[in-house]
Amino acid sequence: MSKIKLSNIAVLTSGGDAPGMNAAIRAVIRTALTRGIAVYAIHDGYRGMVAGGDNIMMMDWDSVGGILQQGGTVIGTARSDEFRTREGRRKAALNLIREHIDRLVVIGGDGSLTGANLFRQEWPDLIKELVDQNLIDQETAESHPHLLIVGLVGSIDNDMFGTDMTIGADTALHRITEAIDALSSTAASHNRTFVVEVMGRHCGYLALMGAIATGADWVLIPENPPEENWEDELCRALESGRDIGRQHGIVVIAEGAHDRNGNPITSTYTKQVLETRLGEEVRVTILGHVQRGGAPSAFDRYLGTVQGYAALEELLNQQPDQEPQLVGIRQHGVVRSSLVECVAQTQEVARVIQAQDFDTALKMRGGSFAESYRIFRTILRSHPNPAKPGERQHNFAILHAGGLAPGMNTAVRAAVRLGMDKGHRLLSIGGGFPGLISGDVSELGWMSISGWVSRGGAGLGTSRHIPAGRDFYAIAKNLEAHQVDGLLIIGGWAAYQGAYELFNRRNDFPSFNIPIICLPASIDNNLPGTELSIGADTALNNIVTNVDKIKQSAVASRRCFVVEVMGRDCGYLALLSGMATGAEKAYLPEEPITLADLQGDVAELSAGFRGGKRLGLMIRNEYAGGLYDTKFMSTLFEQEGGGLFDVRQAILGHVQQGGNPSPFDRIQATRLASQCIDFLHAEVGKPTPAASMIGLKGGEIQFTSIYDFPRLIEPGFQRPKEQWWLKLCPIAATMDQPPTKENSSSIK
Numbered sequence: 001m002s003k004i005k006l007s008n009i010a011v012l013t014s015g016g017d018a019p020g021m022n023a024a025i026r027a028v029i030r031t032a033l034t035r036g037i038a039v040y041a042i043h044d045g046y047r048g049m050v051a052g053g054d055n056i057m058m059m060d061w062d063s064v065g066g067i068l069q070q071g072g073t074v075i076g077t078a079r080s081d082e083f084r085t086r087e088g089r090r091k092a093a094l095n096l097i098r099e100h101i102d103r104l105v106v107i108g109g110d111g112s113l114t115g116a117n118l119f120r121q122e123w124p125d126l127i128k129e130l131v132d133q134n135l136i137d138q139e140t141a142e143s144h145p146h147l148l149i150v151g152l153v154g155s156i157d158n159d160m161f162g163t164d165m166t167i168g169a170d171t172a173l174h175r176i177t178e179a180i181d182a183l184s185s186t187a188a189s190h191n192r193t194f195v196v197e198v199m200g201r202h203c204g205y206l207a208l209m210g211a212i213a214t215g216a217d218w219v220l221i222p223e224n225p226p227e228e229n230w231e232d233e234l235c236r237a238l239e240s241g242r243d244i245g246r247q248h249g250i251v252v253i254a255e256g257a258h259d260r261n262g263n264p265i266t267s268t269y270t271k272q273v274l275e276t277r278l279g280e281e282v283r284v285t286i287l288g289h290v291q292r293g294g295a296p297s298a299f300d301r302y303l304g305t306v307q308g309y310a311a312l313e314e315l316l317n318q319q320p321d322q323e324p325q326l327v328g329i330r331q332h333g334v335v336r337s338s339l340v341e342c343v344a345q346t347q348e349v350a351r352v353i354q355a356q357d358f359d360t361a362l363k364m365r366g367g368s369f370a371e372s373y374r375i376f377r378t379i380l381r382s383h384p385n386p387a388k389p390g391e392r393q394h395n396f397a398i399l400h401a402g403g404l405a406p407g408m409n410t411a412v413r414a415a416v417r418l419g420m421d422k423g424h425r426l427l428s429i430g431g432g433f434p435g436l437i438s439g440d441v442s443e444l445g446w447m448s449i450s451g452w453v454s455r456g457g458a459g460l461g462t463s464r465h466i467p468a469g470r471d472f473y474a475i476a477k478n479l480e481a482h483q484v485d486g487l488l489i490i491g492g493w494a495a496y497q498g499a500y501e502l503f504n505r506r507n508d509f510p511s512f513n514i515p516i517i518c519l520p521a522s523i524d525n526n527l528p529g530t531e532l533s534i535g536a537d538t539a540l541n542n543i544v545t546n547v548d549k550i551k552q553s554a555v556a557s558r559r560c561f562v563v564e565v566m567g568r569d570c571g572y573l574a575l576l577s578g579m580a581t582g583a584e585k586a587y588l589p590e591e592p593i594t595l596a597d598l599q600g601d602v603a604e605l606s607a608g609f610r611g612g613k614r615l616g617l618m619i620r621n622e623y624a625g626g627l628y629d630t631k632f633m634s635t636l637f638e639q640e641g642g643g644l645f646d647v648r649q650a651i652l653g654h655v656q657q658g659g660n661p662s663p664f665d666r667i668q669a670t671r672l673a674s675q676c677i678d679f680l681h682a683e684v685g686k687p688t689p690a691a692s693m694i695g696l697k698g699g700e701i702q703f704t705s706i707y708d709f710p711r712l713i714e715p716g717f718q719r720p721k722e723q724w725w726l727k728l729c730p731i732a733a734t735m736d737q738p739p740t741k742e743n744s745s746s747i748k
Contacts, residue, residue, distance in 0.1 A: 011042070016154075052094070066615075
């Protein structure tokens with residue numbers, strides 16, 4: 001065996017597969033290569049590590065080309081009974097030492113990460129045993145005295161502590177939502193109830209969020225089993241829904257659902273209960289492994305990429321005496337936690353559920369989980385709760401403003417039902433601020449927004465018009481005429497500007513002295529006071545779906561595509577879609593583009609195609625580059641490419657705003673609308689009620705005064721001064737182009 005002291009890295013996937021694992025594998029490998037480190041992929045998880053040989057393969061840049069859009073894991077995963085034995089782990093250690101590997105990135109669930117930590121703890125003794133058996137020499141053993149590991153969670157169940165989301169959960173939620181949306185149409189056609197079973201042995205995340213995202217009528221989750229005689233309550237709820245006009249019923253069950261005595265609640269039993277008591281046909285759909293399958297969502301590609309990059313960085317900085325770390329995410333910031341502690345906490349939830357301490361189990365899932373469950377229990381009802389004696393009913397008006405954003409209708413539905421449940425009247429304003437100017441105001445009812453949870457578009461209508469001049473007098477008159485006590489404005493830049501103008505004129509128009517709350521809904525994700533806007537996730541998924549198809553076309557013809565996406569002054573969609581599709585370059589309005597830059601990009605493309613490359617992909621924000629527009633870039637690349645490749649342009653246009661909202665946009669629209677109604681309820685009647693912008697920041701829902709709107713935006717541009725996602729540019733650059741001798745380092 002070579003006596004050269006090396007320290008190489010390997011990555012493996014273990015346990016159940018999860019969409020987005022390939023993005024993480026790709027990020028680990030390309031980040032390592034950029035740092036000048038030899039990196040290996042271990043095929044078939046721990047089984048491949050024990051078997052050795054060709055299962056442990058050195059990787060290069062092209063080894064992980066074209067895998068972002070693939071589901072599953074390209075390096076395979078498998079269970080290994082042999083790795084559970086000390087003899088098996090000793091074989092695994094020998095196989096790693098033969099390739100000078102003593103640093104691992106392990107992508108899997110709690111069982112896989114537990115096994116990795118045990119392997120790390122035993123490593124010094126395993127190496128000593130290999131020396132004693134003359135399988136390695138003392139110098140080799142001394143070169144690799146410790147095994148360093150970093151864990152990433154690949155699990156569709158989203159049941160791991162230390163991270164808000166696990167790799168694969170968002171894609172699984174997409175599959176569930178798509179399936180239930182499709183079932184709802186056939187169920188309505190036959191006035192039929194469907195019982196849908198989803199995955200989640202000990203965690204009800206997929207069931208609960210799937211139910212919220214699809215407007216299901218009932219959900220059963222392990223963390224909060226139903227009370228005794230739950231069957232009666234379920235049947236009453238479905239009967240009540242039919243009485244007020246619902247044409248179908250959807251009951252979502254987590255596979256680990258049980259009653260308060262620990263007895264399983266199966267989809268078959270639920271079907272029998274409903275058919276016997278309601279006297280109608282009931283169908284069961286068990287989604288099964290389709291939830292794991294297919295191309296990963298835009299978010300899972302992003303999540304796998306940023307976590308894979310962070311895992312490699314963590315591995316390079318980790319000290320031998322340091323606890324192994326689990327790399328997770330809080331909102332959109334990468335976090336690191338003790339791997340051992342996270343695994344222990346995850347397994348503790350299962351024990352708490354088994355001990356029937358359900359209140360604790362619900363709390364351990366986090367505040368947003370419990371809040372979501374509470375919201376769902378309110379929204380699913382057929383009627384609002386009766387008003388409390390002595391509590392005054394207020395009139396809250398809702399309007400859309402700005403460009404269309406998928407999820408606007410979802411927010412209206414949640415606001416109406418949660419507002420009515422608090423005893424208020426909800427009014428709709430048609431067509432944005434022009435509707436408020438003209439007096440297009442009408443009352444919304446509990447069932448008038450039925451089906452809006454999944455509907456794209458803007459049911460109330462929207463407009464980019466911003467009030468000015470005489471508009472304010474007309475608005476004041478209509479607010480008084482309809483006795484509007486609070487205003488919820490759902491939309492983008494025009495919504496925020498309009499709210500600021502109303503706030504600024506409170507001294508002139510007393511009727512403007514009401515609580516005003518802005519809910520961010522813009523595919524551009526360009527609003528202050530929030531890290532994410534409703535609609536941006538749907539737009540990203542629309543872009544990714546279409547670019548995946550474009551890439552298939554390009555590969556067949558040795559072609560480069562310049563794809564133009566929306567975003568106006570904000571490059572969020574361009575950068576994130578570039579990361580999610582594996583683009584060579586994303587052109588952003590925040591970064592000036594020179595002709596020299598474009599010539600350099602052509603040179604890199606040409607070099608790649610000369611080396612056998614068959615696909616080029618450039619993503620351009622619609623405002624990036626000024627006069628260097630999409631047509632100019634395409635013409636330049638074609639001319640300077642010297643016949644090595646064809647160039648085509650693709651302007652995706654309004655397809656980015658279309659379609660049904662993604663699960664994320666539906667869930668966040670519901671959560672934010674709930675908080676908006678609470679805000680209006682708390683502020684109404686105060687002498688000087690607040691006017692605010694609600695947003696998601698650092699994983700929490702926060703409120704920012706509309707007074708600060710001008711201070712938070714970049715002068716002359718429709719974007720905030722602070723844009724968290726710009727921190728992702730170095731990661732995108734690392735993934736884009738293979739390292740050269742000049743830009744790579746050598747770390748041993």
